[in-house]
Amino acid sequence: MSKRLFDVMVSTVGLLLLAPMLMLIGIWIRCDSPGPALFRQQRVGRNGSLFFIYKFRTMRISNGNDAQLTVGRDPRITRAGHFLRAYKIDELPQLLNVLQGSMSLVGPRPEIARYVACYPEAVRREVLSVAPGMTDWASIKYRQENALLGQTSDPEQIYLDEVLPIKLAFCQRYVRERNFWMDLHIIVATLAALIRTR
Structure with missing residues (x-):
């Protein structure tokens, strides 16, 4: 089975089965704080193309704080x-x-252009040669990334100097070894990590 066919089949079935729950979550978000249920942000995709990634909104509408990283017990959440x-x-x-x-x-998690600009050129070409994914090895390893960065005095610098290089190494491994x-x-490992969180 081709990767794209698998993606279409799973995403279609997932959206259909989860539709009632997604609708209820959207209502909950709207009732919990003013603003839309969905949040979108521009990310860098395959071959450097830009696209808007969708998420449920988990933060209050911007109050002028433009921090790209969300760390620790961020008061905006x-x-x-x-x-x-x-x-x-x-x-x-x-x-x-x-x-x-x-x-x-499955694929390397998409980053904002500001962080992609920090990738070494050869690494950037390799990582962006495939479509970004909802989950990957780095997402599993760094599930508690926000909490960890929240314990540092300069989260963004720690992210760029220490976390991002390790994430990129995982991404490169995936690009080189990927198969069905x-x-x-990775999907099973992601689900297992979610269960362990519970």
Whole structure:
């Protein structure tokens, strides 16, 4: 089975089955704080193309704080947002991205252009040679990334100097070794990590 066919089948079935729950989550978000249920942000996709990634909104509408990283107990996060982030439920709208073709179920997590500009050129070409994904090895290893960065005095610098290089190494490994069975392995490992969180 081709990767794209698998993506379309799973994202379509997922959206249909999860539609009632997604609708209820959207209502909860709207009731919890003013603003839309969905949040979108421009990210860098395959071959450097830009696209808008979809998420459930977990933060209050901007109050002038333009920080790109969300770390620790960020006061911008809503009550609903804390729960949605803990279980990665805020990522479910990305099934729309997968269905559209801007993302895949498995692949390197897409970054904002500001951080992609920090990739070494050869690494950037390799990592961006495949479609970004909803999950990957780095997402599993750094599930508690926000909490860890929240314990540092300069989260963004630590992210650029220490976390990002390790994430990119995982991304390069995926690009070089990827196959259908690896994708299934990563999906199962992601679900297992969510269960352990509970």
